[in-house]
Amino acid sequence: MIKQSLFLIFTFAFMMSCQSQKKVAVSETEDFTSKGQTNSYDQDAPKLVVGIVVDQMRYDYLTRFYAKYGDGGFKRMINEGFNCKNNHFNYVPTYTGPGHASVYTGTTPKYHGIIGNNWYDKEIQTMVYCAQDDNVLSVGTTDDAGKMSPNRMKTTTFSDENRLFTQMQGKTIGISLKDRGAILPAGHTANAAYWFHGRDEGVWISSTFYMNELPTWVSNFNTSKAAESYFKTWDTYYDISTYTESGPDENAFEGGFKGKEKATFPYDLAALKDENRGFDILKATPYGNSLTVDFAMEAIKGEALGQDAITDVLAVSFSATDYVGHNFGVSSKEIEDTYIRLDKDLERFFQFLDTQVGTGNYTVFLTADHGAVEVPAFLQSMKIPSGYLxxxxxxxxxxxxxxxxxxxxxxxxxxxxxxxxxxxxxxxxxxxxxxxxxxxxxxxxxxxxHxxxxxxxxxxxxxxxxxxxxxxxxxxxxxxxxxxxxxxxDPAYISYGKTGSTHGSGLNYDTHVPLLFFGKGITHGETYQKTVIPDIAPTISALLGISFPNAATGQPLGYVMD
CATH class of the missing domain: 3.30.1360.150 (Gyrase A; domain 2)
Structure with missing residues (x-):
């Protein structure tokens, strides 16, 4: 009996000792996890999510210029990833501010509150801008161009939810030539958003909403004369005679640049810049997209994005496509060349991600914030109902x-x-x-x-x-x-000048935009099933295993994921 009692005592002591050791081991594991390790579910998540919004990209730019694209840009996304061919905006108005907000919040202006780029504020009885914030200061310039934040957006983005899910360890960076294209996707909790301030400065800036001074890598980029290097001649990438997917180079439907009599190739940007707001002329050329890629790659290096097991988010918006479209129109040689060159920039960017983050370690989606109407004057010449209000x-x-x-x-x-x-x-x-x-x-x-x-x-x-x-x-x-x-x-009736394209309606030319997914966790395929812009954020949230944005109305597209 005594032996049995002693045996029970020793057994109990041994079990308690094992439990104590197990608690220590669990505690050590938890501490180790908090320093960068993840559980088995998290290990399936990509190290980096890259969201790409191409400003004013109609769906048919994928198909019309397909033969001119290389294998490493748009075609790589299509051939390796998933193509949603019937993707639409499910609200009006189709503008840049609401578009970027809707992509990342997973809902529409009804809930996220970004009802336009600018709108009349009924409470203070004045027009306001979607990213305007007079309570913050510019960083990187003395100009008021930096007085911006996401304060007018009422809901969270998937990038916010990723920050919350990772206890603020996963980084978020937003980048765009346009402030609203960087700020709204990055959300309320972003580490930083950067946009391009042109005119006589040509620098990437931010606001005190994010920081009090620019990081060293941003300052170094601004002093590197990277922007200035694009003051060169813009000519077609391929022989212009092969650009059969667009109209004549000289026509009556394009705007062009001040200081050049005709809106025809080539464009000597160095000679034209002084009459076209200095560095701002780059925004209306494909080199604005090239500069955006240059800066995005520096951001990945400078912020060490995708370098650990905790998912980071990089939101990149290509704005030059919108400026070119507004200036030259949907069927111009200039818009064709811009997309050919964007395809080359995407290839360069994806190759960088392969090397810097690792093939199979990142996930990318690509969509647009709206489409665009054919120039109504051109449509009229084709006897299609259209016009100007x-x-x-x-x-x-x-x-x-x-x-x-x-x-x-x-x-x-x-x-x-x-x-x-x-x-x-x-x-x-x-x-x-x-x-x-x-x-x-x-x-x-x-x-x-009308x-x-x-x-x-x-x-x-x-x-x-x-x-x-x-x-x-x-x-x-x-x-x-x-x-x-x-x-x-009426369809194709707009309040706009007689040259160039615009957008804003609920018609297919404004609502039908690309939606491509590729990379880690994405299967290969395509669908004609209708998808809507608010589906994107829940899909990425499901891929990451995080909460959906708090007002999301879209549904996760399960069939695009492995």
Whole structure:
């Protein structure tokens, strides 16, 4: 009995000792994990996620210029990754600010609040910019161009969620020629966002929202004269006679640069820069994209992105494509050459990622923030219904209506972004019902030439549309920020100059954009099943095993993942 008791005592002591040793081992493992190791699930995650947004890239730029692309850029993504061929924006308006926010938040302006690049703020009764923040200071310049932050975006991005999931150990860096293209994707918790300040400086800058001074690697890049090296002649990459996928080089539908009589190749940028805002001319050439790649590669090295087992996020937006499209139009030789050169830059970038991060260690997605309409003047020459809105004539007629119907035009507080903001205080003071005023204006405007549809705020907030332009308008309608009346123009009718392309509608030329995935965790394939922009963030979140952005309405595309 005594022997049995002693045996039990020794057995219990040994078990306690083992448990104690096990606790120490677990504790040591947990401490080791916090210093960079991950559990078995995390080890399946890529070391780096690179999100690429190509500003103003229509889907057909993938197919129209396909024969001109090499094997290492767009074709590599298609041949090694997954191609969603029927990818669309599911809201209006299709602008840069809302587009970048929607890609990374996984939702629409209805929830993330970025309802335009600029919009009328009903509370402070003035126009505001989507990334504007007067409470921060510029870093890297004395110009106010750095007074920016994501403060107007109301929800999280997948890059925010990755930061939270990794206890702020995973880094996030946003890069774009445009401030909004860098800031909104990087989210609220980013380590940094950098954008290009041109004019007479030609430097990459940031704001005190992120830092008090530029890192050494950024300062070194700015003093390296990398931007200045692109003041050279822009000519076609291949012989211009082979550019059969675009229209004649000389035509009546392009803008061009000041100081050059015709919008035709070649362009001597060194000679043209002084009449075209100095370094800003680079933004409207493919060299703006090349400069962005140069800087992105330095960011990966300077911030050691993708160098440990904790996933980092790099958000890169190529803005030069948008500037070229606005200037020269969808069917120009300039837009074709810009995409041929972007393809070369993507190849260069992917080869760098292969070496720096390691083949199979990173994941990339590529999409666009909107498409673009063919130049309406060109469409008219092809006998396709299209044209330009006469806003001056419309405003005159509308003012006359207000004075006749309500004895005053003071009912209107602002007209912008195809929306009318009513002066609700004044309307209430004269005893009118706001819903009655809205409906009266709707009934008036729908009779105007080239006005396709008109909706009131009351309709947007009390109806549930599931398809058509009405659904897209509703997904873009933010009750706190949007106007009282929304107008929709006829297809291919725009408020713009007679040269170059623009965007903003809910029609296919603006909503249909590429969506490519490739790299770690991505299977090879393609689909014609409809996908929408808000699906991207939940898909990346699912790949990383992290929470979806807090207002995400999209769904993870499980079939694109291994």
């Amino acid at each position: 006469n806003n001056t004539e419309t405003r005159t007629r509308f003012t006359d209506y207000l004075n006749a119907k309500f004895k005053s035009s003071d009912l209107i507080e602002n007209i912008s972004n195809d929306q009318i903001f009513l002066n609700r205080t004044y309307i209430d003071s004269i005893g009118l019902n706001i819903n009655m005023v809205q409906e009266s204006i709707v009934n008036e405007l729908i009779t105007y030439t 006005v396709e549809k008109v909706f009131s705020a009351h309709t947007m907030t009390t109806s549930n549309f599931t398809n058509g332009i009405e659904s897209l308008l509703q997904n873009g309608y933010n009750q706190k920020r949007s106007g009282d009346i929304i107008l929709v123009a």
